Amino acid sequence: MHRSAVAEGFDLDNIVPYFQPILNLNDNSVVSYECLARLVTTNEQMYLPNQFLNLVEKEQCFGQLAQRIFHASAQYFHDINMDWSINISEHDIDDQGFIDFLIDHMADYPNPQRVTLEVVAATAINKPEAFQRFLQLCKTLKIKVFLDHFAAISSNKNHILQLPIDGIKLDGSLVKQLSTNQQAKDFAIHLIELAKANHIQVIAEHIEDNATLMAVKALNVDYGQGYYFSHPQAEAEEVAE
Template sequence: MQVTEVTESFSLDSVVPFFQPIMDLSHDAVWSYECLARLMTLDERACLPSEFLYLVERHDLVAELTQTIFNRSANYFRDINMAWNINVSLSDLSDPTIHRFLMSELKSYPNPQRISVEITAQNALLESAHFSEFSEICQSLNIKMVIDHFDPDKTDLQGILALPISAIKVSGEVFENAVLNTESANKTKLLIELCEQNNIAVIAEHIEQKNTLDAAKRMGVKYAQGFYFCQPSASTN
């Protein structure tokens, strides 16, 4: 569904970050927050990116959207000792505007190692040269990199593990299937073992029910995210 209330007067001033916790299951505590873009309408309805990204693209504002969410998230967490993540798009990887923006913004930012950027597995492997350039910039700024939407049945695991990443996000459905299917279980166990060997965290995402969480725990997952814990909100409190 698109936002019919928004017309050509659409402005990024109406886009704000909503925060969803990533939980440390061992300590039952928040490990990090993912900062998600939401468009606030005049009647204060929070719209998902799928409802307004067509406007962002129409007005050629993809880079500006990334900068807006980064700036507002960075300001929110500036004096809070908490890790936080922001999503970057395929175009962001090769956009020199984003590269310069990050280098400029983080010159005086306290503890930039608290920041991670999330990139889908597909985009990371699709544009390997651009990903490599972008990752070098992130490493120079002490920003971590997280692979999002990893599917062990569709994505080259060895190719992903070769990247300079700190975490991989895997759908909770994968762990549900692993409990029921031996082949899926073997793939998932291999994923977790190799990630542990490479000091890469595995995050179960899209956790909406307790049985999904239990399945992830049984496979040895230590971090999880989803509506079961908390829906994204405009505050971390």
């Protein structure tokens, strides 16, 4: 990674969504796309978030980044009957600029139920009041909320899974161990049972090989994503018109 090159190419207008499909593991159909931020410079260099988020933090423009990716993704899927999601940061859930943008943008958006905001699970613990206010706002706007990287938390999982969230994503660090680590498997089984009891959708992410896919399917997880199916692409494939 060349940080100087990233800095030279950094401009919010150069950050665009790349699309990674989420599949129904029962029939391999695409049910949604996660819209992932990528920095694409004028010379066609593409950078991952871990290569430019330090610049976002330095410029204190997390809210603008979320707005940029949301707006671009919303436009892309505006006339397509397909669910889609973006990641938002812990900063975004109580950023008034982003909240006002969200309210304004969803006022006349077709089928807001197709939209999902993914928030890191630890946010529900670190900022519980702000998270619950944001969750209520999303319910009012008919937007779904998923908790991402759901693995590191343990003592609070029962409480969190009683919140009116729509889904959780099993973190890759957990998913990768399912075929080899019984403790990880037992933890995942318990987590999946709790989620399904509360009518919360479960997605396994970072599925990168067939052994992991088989382990995920054995736990009756219905949805998955990862490089085994597709890398994030500049264009969403198999979209339903």
